[in-house]
Amino acid sequence: MGPVELLHMSVFSQSFSPCGRFLAAGNNYGEIALFSLSAALSPDASEASQKPILNFTAHDGPVFSLLSTDTHLLSAGNGEISAWSWAELIKKSTKAAWTRKPSYETSLEIPEINAMIINPKDNSLIVGGGDNNIHIMDMETGIFKSVLKGHTDYIHCLCFKEREEEILSGGEDGAVRIWDSRTNRPVHCIEVFKYEECARPQFGKWISCLATDSDWMLCGGGPSLSLWHLRSMSPTSVFPLPGCQREAVFHQDLIMSVGEGPYVSHCLHGGTVKAQIPCTPSSLNTLALNLKNTEHRVMTVGGSSHQIDVFTNFSYRAFSLSF
Amino acid sequence: MTAEGSKINIYQANNMNKNCYLDNLRGIDVRVYNEEVELEVRDPQQDYMLYKDTCAALAKLMEEIQELKAGGAKSVEIEERRTQCSVHFITLKKLNRLAHMRLKKGRDQTHEAKQRVDVLHLQLQNLLYEVMHLQKEIGKCLEFRSQHEEIELVSEEEFFQEAPAEISRPHVTRDDQHQLTLARLDWELEQRKRLAEQYKMSLARKEKIQKAIEQKREYLSSLQPGLQNIMQASLPVQEYLAIPFEHMQKQAEVARHLPPPLYVLLVQAGAYGQACDKNLSVSISGDVDEAKALSRPPEDSQGTSVSTEHSQTLIFFSSVQLDDKRKEMLRRHPLSLCVDLKCKDGSVLHLFFYYLMNLNILTVKTKVSTTTDLSGAVSAGELLNSESLLNCLYASDHGKETPNPANRYQFDKVGITTFGDYVSDLGHPFVWVQKLGGLQFSSGGAQVALSASHMERTMKLLRGRLQARLALHKQFSSLEHSIIPVSSECQHLFPAKVVSGLVRWTTMSCQEFTELGFVQHVLKAGLVHETDLFFMATVERGTARLRAAVVMNPRYPDVAPLFSLSLHWKGERSGRTDDNLQAMESEVNVFRSELQGPRPGLQLLTNQIQRLCVCLDVYLETESQVCDGSEGPKEFPREKMCLRTARGPSRLKPFKYNHPQGFFSHR
Numbered sequence: 001m002g003p004v005e006l007l008h009m010s011v012f013s014q015s016f017s018p019c020g021r022f023l024a025a026g027n028n029y030g031e032i033a034l035f036s037l038s039a040a041l042s043p044d045a046s047e048a049s050q051k052p053i054l055n056f057t058a059h060d061g062p063v064f065s066l067l068s069t070d071t072h073l074l075s076a077g078n079g080e081i082s083a084w085s086w087a088e089l090i091k092k093s094t095k096a097a098w099t100r101k102p103s104y105e106t107s108l109e110i111p112e113i114n115a116m117i118i119n120p121k122d123n124s125l126i127v128g129g130g131d132n133n134i135h136i137m138d139m140e141t142g143i144f145k146s147v148l149k150g151h152t153d154y155i156h157c158l159c160f161k162e163r164e165e166e167i168l169s170g171g172e173d174g175a176v177r178i179w180d181s182r183t184n185r186p187v188h189c190i191e192v193f194k195y196e197e198c199a200r201p202q203f204g205k206w207i208s209c210l211a212t213d214s215d216w217m218l219c220g221g222g223p224s225l226s227l228w229h230l231r232s233m234s235p236t237s238v239f240p241l242p243g244c245q246r247e248a249v250f251h252q253d254l255i256m257s258v259g260e261g262p263y264v265s266h267c268l269h270g271g272t273v274k275a276q277i278p279c280t281p282s283s284l285n286t287l288a289l290n291l292k293n294t295e296h297r298v299m300t301v302g303g304s305s306h307q308i309d310v311f312t313n314f315s316y317r318a319f320s321l322s323f
Numbered sequence: 324m325t326a327e328g329s330k331i332n333i334y335q336a337n338n339m340n341k342n343c344y345l346d347n348l349r350g351i352d353v354r355v356y357n358e359e360v361e362l363e364v365r366d367p368q369q370d371y372m373l374y375k376d377t378c379a380a381l382a383k384l385m386e387e388i389q390e391l392k393a394g395g396a397k398s399v400e401i402e403e404r405r406t407q408c409s410v411h412f413i414t415l416k417k418l419n420r421l422a423h424m425r426l427k428k429g430r431d432q433t434h435e436a437k438q439r440v441d442v443l444h445l446q447l448q449n450l451l452y453e454v455m456h457l458q459k460e461i462g463k464c465l466e467f468r469s470q471h472e473e474i475e476l477v478s479e480e481e482f483f484q485e486a487p488a489e490i491s492r493p494h495v496t497r498d499d500q501h502q503l504t505l506a507r508l509d510w511e512l513e514q515r516k517r518l519a520e521q522y523k524m525s526l527a528r529k530e531k532i533q534k535a536i537e538q539k540r541e542y543l544s545s546l547q548p549g550l551q552n553i554m555q556a557s558l559p560v561q562e563y564l565a566i567p568f569e570h571m572q573k574q575a576e577v578a579r580h581l582p583p584p585l586y587v588l589l590v591q592a593g594a595y596g597q598a599c600d601k602n603l604s605v606s607i608s609g610d611v612d613e614a615k616a617l618s619r620p621p622e623d624s625q626g627t628s629v630s631t632e633h634s635q636t637l638i639f640f641s642s643v644q645l646d647d648k649r650k651e652m653l654r655r656h657p658l659s660l661c662v663d664l665k666c667k668d669g670s671v672l673h674l675f676f677y678y679l680m681n682l683n684i685l686t687v688k689t690k691v692s693t694t695t696d697l698s699g700a701v702s703a704g705e706l707l708n709s710e711s712l713l714n715c716l717y718a719s720d721h722g723k724e725t726p727n728p729a730n731r732y733q734f735d736k737v738g739i740t741t742f743g744d745y746v747s748d749l750g751h752p753f754v755w756v757q758k759l760g761g762l763q764f765s766s767g768g769a770q771v772a773l774s775a776s777h778m779e780r781t782m783k784l785l786r787g788r789l790q791a792r793l794a795l796h797k798q799f800s801s802l803e804h805s806i807i808p809v810s811s812e813c814q815h816l817f818p819a820k821v822v823s824g825l826v827r828w829t830t831m832s833c834q835e836f837t838e839l840g841f842v843q844h845v846l847k848a849g850l851v852h853e854t855d856l857f858f859m860a861t862v863e864r865g866t867a868r869l870r871a872a873v874v875m876n877p878r879y880p881d882v883a884p885l886f887s888l889s890l891h892w893k894g895e896r897s898g899r900t901d902d903n904l905q906a907m908e909s910e911v912n913v914f915r916s917e918l919q920g921p922r923p924g925l926q927l928l929t930n931q932i933q934r935l936c937v938c939l940d941v942y943l944e945t946e947s948q949v950c951d952g953s954e955g956p957k958e959f960p961r962e963k964m965c966l967r968t969a970r971g972p973s974r975l976k977p978f979k980y981n982h983p984q985g986f987f988s989h990r
Contacts, residue, residue, distance in 0.1 A: 004885065007848050008909040010902075012972060061990070064971055109966050109988055130970060156972060172969060208972060246972055260900075282899040285972055304905055304973075 011302030015066035020293020026063025037296045056094040067116045076113035102135035115158040128155030159210040174205030198223040213250040220245035237271030258284035281305035486510040580614040584760030591774040602665035609658035648737040669694035672789040685760045686750030702830040714877040722751030794925040802828035823864040823936040831857040841889040841897035867892035880924040883915040902973040907938040
């Protein structure tokens with residue numbers, strides 16, 4: 001990677017290891033880099049400890065999604081999903097455990113995979129991407145058992161509600177669809193852009209981020225980031241954030257979201273924006289919280305820069321890891 | 324009694340002695356009264372007693388006389404006594420006389436004895452002197468170093484071995500040291516005579532040979548004009564056969580006076596030109612006589628130059644001296660090399676190499692001569708500027724500072740702070756120039772192997788540089804007329820119809836570039852250097868205006884130009900704020916290898932600009948997809964064929980053109 005390539009790098013996805021000591025990040029060149037958090041957070045950390053311990057090309061196209069199971073790291077490239085054993089990766093071996101492709105209808109252009117989630121109840125992997133469909137794969141057998149069709153444009157984000165075992169998906173067509181994972185049938189469809197409080201026609205209608213917390217749902221994108229109560233299917237608060245949000249999470253009492261604009265927004269459930277913490281990249285694509293490990297409890301954000309900002313205290317940026 | 328001496332006088336007694344003696348001499352026999360004889364007889368002690376008695380008698384008589392006179396006595400008794408007194412007086416006188424005569428005798432005897440002692444003493448002294456003298460002589464004799472001891476004689480064994488029997492005479496010399504020495508001296512003399520003979524003979528031979536040499540020399544020098552004539556006559560033959568023998572001889576002759584680094588460069592460049600590159604030629608220019616003057620002891624040449632410059636006013640004396648010292652330090656060798664690199668299209672790159680003697684570095688000046696007239700491109704002004712033409716031929720070789728670390732100390736002495744001030748006058752001291760001359764400053768001394776290993780690469784780079792610059796020159800004149808020259812080999816990279824067009828192409832200064840808002844990320848990444856060239860391209864379509872700031876490294880096309888974009892359409896966006904503009908920057912910066920075109924990749928810049936136009940077309944046409952609720956027709960109708968207009972979390976547009984199908988897809 002020369003300096004020109006680094007200048008034009010974007011980080012699209014992140015995932016922490018099951019032990020919580022490592023961070024994997026995927027970029028637009030199809031590379032996955034492994035960072036050692038314990039080294040970067042230790043008191044005698046140097047410039048070298050902010051560099052990846054392992055950097056390899058995983059896919060042809062950009063790595064838009066990374067997901068960690070208990071043993072493996074799943075990465076999504078151009079239409080394919082590869083699994084890497086965490087133990088092997090830590091030992092710096094870059095051989096994929098397996099690579100699988102969902103079946104696609106179109107053949108002219110390979111659709112990307114934008115989101116992956118795991119259904120812990122029946123150990124299945126749910127992926128959504130450029131072919132407007134949601135594919136569900138059984139993790140043990142590796143067979144793609146079902147396809148959920150309904151979206152009219154590509155899928156940006158996926159979410160899973162554990163209690164009701166429902167899958168939520170948001171897409172470029174502006175609709176948030178809720179599917180029952182047991183029957184694989186659509187349950188609801190919310191067209192967010194039709195609600196006046198949320199809609200921002202000057203941007204568009206696409207939904208690029210989704211998050212759920214029991215009965216609540218966060219969604220945003222072209223329309224403003226808004227908090228919905230799912231039982232009543234109505235927006236309760238709308239957050240006045242200027243850019244389009246790309247990822248949002250619930251954390252304790254706060255809502256943290258990232259998107260266009262070089263900052264992380266902290267918002268309260270009531271609809272107020274509590275703080276906007278500045279970051280290095282000029283716009284952010286991904287936000288990840290390392291809650292598995294109490295020693296390395298950090299938040300990391302990545303976007304259109306080769307640097308990933310690390311927040312040890314969520315109120316300010318501590319340092320940056322760089323590709 | 325004699326006839327002469329009638330009266331007997333006591334006082335004449337002495338004279339009588341003499342007279343008697345004289346008479347004795349005359350042979351007259353007389354009986355004389357000799358008191359001196361009497362003296363020997365008489366006893367001094369008795370005389371003394373007589374004296375005392377006489378004095379006493381005299382005194383007594385005087386008393387008597389006195390008594391008598393007092394008593395009024397008769398004169399006869401007085402007379403008697405008077406007479407007795409007179410007798411006594413006579414006795415006293417005699418005694419006195421005798422006393423005197425004894426004294427005199429005693430004195431005479433003493434005197435005689437003294438004389439005798441003196442004589443003996445004198446004799447003793449004489450003898451002593453003689454003894455001392457003899458002793459000295461003996462000493463001198465003993466110390467005598469005869470010259471013979473200074474002569475180195477052969478050792479005794481050798482002597483006995485070599486000398487013939489008449490000289491060595493062993494039967495005598497073995498016993499007698501003196502004879503041995505004599506014999507050895509004889510032998511020495513013999514030997515020396517013999518050797519002297521030999522020497523004379525050798526001298527004579529030498530003279531003869533010397534004469535012979537002289538003769539032969541004259542003969543040879545008489546040949547010289549004949550040879551010259553032959554050489555002159557052969558010149559037309561040489562030209563006809565195209566063997567520039569004469570010319571090479573002349574050059575070799577001049578080359579002898581070149582300083583070592585220039586000589587190495589000459590030889591290596593000449594060799595390379597002969598072996599690999601027919602379009603390279605080397606020649607020497609400059610003043611040969613001055614160079615010859617330099618190699619002689621520099622008393623006169625330096626003296627004259629200093630004296631002429633000292634005729635300045637006294638007020639500026641110290642600064643003039645410093646100036647002189649600086650000039651002296653920066654002095655160039657009078658000879659320089661000129662290397663001409665010809666290219667296929669007829670343009671020539673002239674390189675003039677100079678050697679700075681006191682600093683021990685080489686510098687280079689350039690000149691480009693082209694077959695066609697290169698005018699009309701305003702922005703291309705800097706491209707062929709001789710100051711910057713050879714910048715960064717090898718990465719980070721700016722040629723502004725001297726590569727010889729020792730020069731720092733020399734500069735401090737004469738107050739030169741940077742060599743960069745003198746570069747325009749003296750030429751650029753690039754590192755590759757030093758390497759071509761075999762000068763490497765970690766080890767020192769002119770090394771031929773270093774020059775040879777760099778020659779080929781440097782010549783290729785130089786040619787590449789000239790060709791790149793000339794190509795750019797032509798391209799710039801096109802760009803300034805708003806035409807993007809795309810060659811036929813590169814047509815496949817772009818769709819047939821490109822609506823966005825280049826409207827402006829200008830050059831910028833480094834200052835202007837750094838002040839732009841949308842290039843700060845490039846500056847922070849350290850990708851911009853002082854030696855780079857900066858340009859601004861403006862692409863327009865309808866109401867949209869795209870500005871591209873271009874940073875071009877002097878090593879184009881080995882290092883690709885870097886583009887930074889700013890779009891003015893419904894607001895101001897840049898690559899930092901808009902992910903799609905960043906994707907467009909990636910298209911030209913990151914995927915530059917697709918745009919290189921045929922070797923040597925001189926079309927890179929124009930292809931990059933054309934691609935920007937294509938990407939702007941896609942951007943504007945797909946942007947109208949957003950349902951912004953505005954009425955009326957879209958400003959930019961969709962003409963490009965795209966399968967999907969958005970993909971991925973950042974919803975990027977399809978900028979990749981696929982040939983020959985002609986549609987756009989995502990990377």
